[in-house]
Amino acid sequence: MSDIFISYTRNDRPKAERLARALEDRGLSVWWDRSIPAGQTFDDAIEEAIGFTRCVLVLWSKESVASRWVRTEAAEGVNRGILVPVLLEKVEMPLAFRRIQAADLSDWKGEADDMAFKRLVSNIQALLDNASQAQPHGVSNPPIKVRGGQRRTLLFLTIAAASVVILAIYLRLSWVTNTPPTPTSTRTVYISGNWTINDDEIFGSDEEETHDFEKEVRLQAGQEQTIRFAECVGNEVEGVLEIDILLNQDLSATGKGTIFYYEGTACPNDDLEDRSSFRISAPRDGTSSPFQGHIGDQDGYVRINRLELSVR
Incomplete structure (x- = not known):
């Protein structure tokens, strides 16, 4: 599993490689090389790599804003809450991704002490730290063994909770039926x-x-x-x-x-x-x-x- 999955278009490969090398120099593992191993399809390799990453780094440029593959990979990052957008050029990102602040590397030439690059690394590290505290994807908790006395207690608590829910629904319906309608938004x-x-x-x-x-x-x-x-x-x-x-x-x-x-x-x-x-x-x-x-x-x-x- 890599720390970072970089999404980019073919024409932006040199810039993607430069950024990947700079991140690896900071001790981060990066999946960016789109060379597919023998016996594996392109779609399967991409799906596997992005499915196990902890950060989706999307490089936006004039080419990538029109790429359906990049948009799809960015949407996966949004759905999992791990998207980090980067501007390679001063372009307008697709509307669906503008709510997330992008790192502006349009003037970055590969310097390790560049302030924009250092802020990007800091944001990525904070995201990875939060992800490491969450339960890993695909790992389930072991089953809890319940003894006889505990089982009776759980049954009583379940019945009590159900009664509270039924009462709340009844009171809610009574309030709704006596409340004047409001204009829908x-x-x-x-x-x-x-x-x-x-x-x-x-x-x-x-x-x-x-x-x-x-x-x-x-x-x-x-x-x-x-x-x-x-x-x-x-x-x-x-x-x-x-x-x-x-x-x-x-x-x-x-x-x-x-x-x-x-x-x-x-x-x-x-x-x-x-x-x-x-x-x-x-x-x-x-x-x-x-x-x-x-x-x-x-x-x-x-x-x-x-x-x-x-x-x-």
């Missing part, structure tokens, strides 16, 4: 539309597919969530649409979306050809104006024919 937000993905391998003889998309999420005021759609055409071109939805305090909704156009030898792939960002908003209990967008060229493209955001 939750709404269902809908994303719906239609898009076209085109794979024009030979100009003039293209392969094209048009699909409808629709999804809904239930949000509270101030809550945000990412909605994602993806489609492949010709096993080479892939369109991805990601929208970060925020339900505002006035119960209107805003969305910050990005259209990604990937082209490679197989779907899904991580070879980003083009991307474009947009914003959309919907009033309380209303629907936005339709959005349209287009990215790509004559060799292939992703076109948003219609996209609407609704609040209900």
Whole structure:
């Protein structure tokens, strides 16, 4: 098990190696080399490494903010409460990860006495110290042996506790039925539309597919969530649409979306050809104006024919 798992894109490998070596010089074990042992698949190796690490260090750059693999690994870090974001460049992190303060190493050249690097090491060490005090992942407590007298005592306590819970539920229901309703601060937000993905391998003889998309999420005021759609055409071109939805305090909704156009030898792939960002908003209990967008060229493209955001 390594102390630190570093998530990065292929183009950022030199910077990831420099940071990994600097952390290892501080006595920390780091998993960063994506060379996969014989007989093991890439996905299995990544899943095993990130599953047993105690810190997920995500390196954000212009390349990595568009990488689905990096976003997935960052989400795992958030879910386990062990994410430490690092800015290799002065970029805006994806909305889902902005609540965690990032270490800014955009000007770091590898110096061990750099203040930004020393603060990063201090934050990582504090996270590892907290993790070492918690129960290790996958380790269960041994069964507790209960003797006859203890068993009768536990049975009595269980019955007593159940009675208290039933009484509390009864009193709660009585209070609710006599309390006037208050306005709800939750709404269902809908994303719906239609898009076209085109794979024009030979100009003039293209392969094209048009699909409808629709999804809904239930949000509270101030809550945000990412909605994602993806489609492949010709096993080479892939369109991805990601929208970060925020339900505002006035119960209107805003969305910050990005259209990604990937082209490679197989779907899904991580070879980003083009991307474009947009914003959309919907009033309380209303629907936005339709959005349209287009990215790509004559060799292939992703076109948003219609996209609407609704609040209900």
